[in-house]
Amino acid sequence: MTVSSPRRSATRQRLYQAAVTLFAEQGVSATSVEQIAERAGVAKGTVYYNFSSKTELFEALLRDGIEPLTAALRRSVGAAPGGALAALERMADAGLAFVAEHPDLVRLLMAEQWRSSRPWHPTLVAVRRQVAGVVREVLEDGVKSGELRADLDVELTSGALVGMVVLGALDWRTFHPERRPAEVRRAMSVVLRGQLEAAAGRNEEGRDEEGRR
């Protein structure tokens, strides 16, 4: 198995880029190979020289695109100070950044996630489990250390938190793109840290949070 030639891998990258945009916007089935080729500036035959089928192109695209996501997640959890809530904030941050950088890929993941009985479904489920799994571990550690409440339902809560970050981020990119990343991060932080309520009985540490980082 020889390493792909520079020329070929450049073509593949162009095809990835063209395909992910079209797939996200129209769906996989509604996108023709012709369209992908056109957008990438090559002929249809070239697509089939590089990938055996449209499905294979899509799966390769997923594998390639997901790698940076899992890498970013691992980074945000591992080497860092603070407790569980701080780790959750960093993960939310990493999620936000990923969505900002690869909005089409995330839209695609969101859309295809729920369709069982499609060839690529297992791959998507694996990604989902991996992402939610990292969050679950953080929650578990937080419970063990006593930082988080002992009766926390880590399974269901992790799913909900992932949903908050991912959909919150997509909502941002799609409907409020003029807002700055820091604003989005802060909104999520407020929910994560349980600071929705006005700080009536507590001290004023909530105001410190505004200047955080």
Next chain:
Amino acid sequence: MTVSSPRRSATRQRLYQAAVTLFAEQGVSATSVEQIAERAGVAKGTVYYNFSSKTELFEALLRDGIEPLTAALRRSVGAAPGGALAALERMADAGLAFVAEHPDLVRLLMAEQWRSSRPWHPTLVAVRRQVAGVVREVLEDGVKSGELRADLDVELTSGALVGMVVLGALDWRTFHPERRPAEVRRAMSVVLRGQLEAAAGRNEEGRDEEGRR
């Protein structure tokens, strides 16, 4: 314009049911009219007698399916006691119930939501805005009444909270269907009420919540 005959509207209902399942599982484009007809137990021609095209069938299905959702939302906000957090909890509850009852429709909304440049996209965006809008109003009222923090970003926070509920609920139905609704509700309530942290400095009111309702 005469009212549809009972026979015809029965057929339409069967077509809706067949279509929503197939659309959710395979996507709209990947589902053929033939498949829909087969599953509904009618011939393909009958589909075209009732709907002028596959797209029109899909849009009618959306309009019909969404009505109960917006109705449930209005109900859960309007006539009820308690402040903003209580209202948010009731809305989360309503969302959970809706997802439990119409999982296919919700999966479909989630999947098609992000594809601009499709005929039905405006309809889906309208639904999204409506749902998020109700949450935003509740947050705004909470801020005005002083229950919620004055500097709350109602726009971004409402998007995040909707995401938490919807994806949390879908996650539940898809990956943890054995869990009971009350467990899911409680997990979301914990996040909403900012009770992730162990109740160290506070009193034990957190334990009261377990027996809530």
Next chain:
DNA sequence: GTCTATATTCAGATAGAC
């Protein structure tokens, strides 16, 4: 490696019998 031309399959939509 990439192109053009083409075979083949298949889905959307219609016409007309019942």
Next chain:
DNA sequence: GTCTATCTGAATATAGAC
């Protein structure tokens, strides 16, 4: 109102020239 039969366009995938 619903069926069967059929038309038509389009999309996947291949073959072979360059």
